[in-house]
Amino acid sequence: MTDQQVTQAELRNSTAAQVRAAIRAGAYGGHTSGLAAGKLQCNLAILPEVYALDFLRFCQRNPKPCPLVAVGDTGNPMLPTLGPDIDIRTDVPRYRVFENGSFVAEPTDISDLWQPDFVTVALGCSFTFENALLRCDVPVRHMESGRNVPMFRSNLDLVPAGPFGGQMVVTMRPIPAHQVQQAYEISGRYPQAHGAPIAHGDPENLGIADLDAPDWGESVHIREGEVPVYWACGVTPQNVLLDARLPICITHSPGHMLIADVAEDAETTIYSNEENE
Amino acid sequence: MTDQQVTQAELRNSTAAQVRAAIRAGAYGGHTSGLAAGKLQCNLAILPEVYALDFLRFCQRNPKPCPLVAVGDTGNPMLPTLGPDIDIRTDVPRYRVFENGSFVAEPTDISDLWQPDFVTVALGCSFTFENALLRCDVPVRHMESGRNVPMFRSNLDLVPAGPFGGQMVVTMRPIPAHQVQQAYEISGRYPQAHGAPIAHGDPENLGIADLDAPDWGESVHIREGEVPVYWACGVTPQNVLLDARLPICITHSPGHMLIADVAEDAETTIYSNEENE
Structure with missing residues (x-):
């Protein structure tokens, strides 16, 4: 975090892109409840590609707890289907890092942890x-x-x-x-x-x-x-990921969600579709 | 196909399981429109596991043309989330087989083509x-x-x-x-x-x-x-699969769909959820 902190109250009327910019700059590391009203907020799971096919199958088979809203390309931290400039390494206020099912860190930026085999999965939230x-x-x-x-x-x-x-x-x-x-x-x-x-x-x-x-x-x-x-x-899905004891996986910290540019009541969660409609 | 053919009219009042049984027995190889009223019918794509993660990503990113309703385990022809006894090698009336993007066969059974690395993907239909x-x-x-x-x-x-x-x-x-x-x-x-x-x-x-x-x-x-x-x-998704020129992929033949045991108006397409609700 930098010295230039902003409060949640100051972000109340900010757009999703503005909130993410503050988070990316290290100026905000708090909860996202109530921010960027009307925009989709997401649970986050980042895991090695070798587990990604099974995890997507798991989410597809359990759509009520694990509603899939985005899947990144392997090694690519951008999520263009949720918005034009979302970098999953920096745009979530707080992360949790797990190794072999054990909690190891709660950073506000995972740029130094990102690996070329990482796949990002975003899931809808309540x-x-x-x-x-x-x-x-x-x-x-x-x-x-x-x-x-x-x-x-x-x-x-x-x-x-x-x-x-x-x-x-x-x-x-x-x-x-x-x-x-x-x-x-x-x-x-x-x-x-x-x-x-x-x-x-x-x-x-x-x-x-x-x-x-x-x-x-x-x-x-x-x-x-x-x-x-x-x-x-x-x-x-967070519990399920921990129980699977992957060598490494990264989630958001509870309440510290990814805020997308997609409207939360859109028919699909795909940003490019929204533009076409 | 066997000698014991049944007509679509004779199947009009049959359950999804009964229609699939007739298909599996080789007694019916026709269109499925209007059969097992109220049950979910599915488009089909079977492809090698090495392409499955990208294909699931593709479906997730294009949910309107490619609504994911089931994904099988690698090498396993059963689809338990769509019904208790669905064998994708035998339960679709007619298949299309493509090699390197070219049509090679239109069989009514793919048991002899099934490979241990095959992944089945079922998609919703109109x-x-x-x-x-x-x-x-x-x-x-x-x-x-x-x-x-x-x-x-x-x-x-x-x-x-x-x-x-x-x-x-x-x-x-x-x-x-x-x-x-x-x-x-x-x-x-x-x-x-x-x-x-x-x-x-x-x-x-x-x-x-x-x-x-x-x-x-x-x-x-x-x-x-x-x-x-x-x-x-x-x-x-069929066109997209052909254009990708995979070494092999198998789809249903148009109009010859997989009939699931899931109600077409259920909140999710997962059979076990239905039982719980």
């Missing part, structure tokens, strides 16, 4: 449907409470591919009973962002023992008349 | 949204006329990946002007089946010189008050 729920006046409790969404290991088996497999991680959001159907309909419009919930109601059906003790994130209060609703979570 | 249009009383002219849909090479550049690239092939369906918006909305609900149209109106905008002279399929009459509407076409 910000997209959360924004849509809010626009339709469906409450999103963890945002109201200024907390991180509660996440749980479920008993839902993923469809395996090569070394990748395990169980789905889910998020939980309490929704007023009369708005549950609406929450399914609204989020179902965003298959590139986990889509409709995978379940609602009794947490035991998903193998979750205690909604007040999430495996990641923070617990939220479920009010009288509210139903816990569960969505597939983008932490799933 | 039958899905055509059925939806008909259910909503939007006319589909080539079906009314008992013709094959007219297809045209367009001037729309595809996003390349490795050896794969070129221009998009589009289909054209004449739609009454007052139903064009409806046609966009209805087909837009099926991103796994080419989604909303890519354009409507003047064919010259797409580099199409004469709507009465399609590059593939048959021409259809555009009536007074109708607008030509263009959709991305599943012939695109």
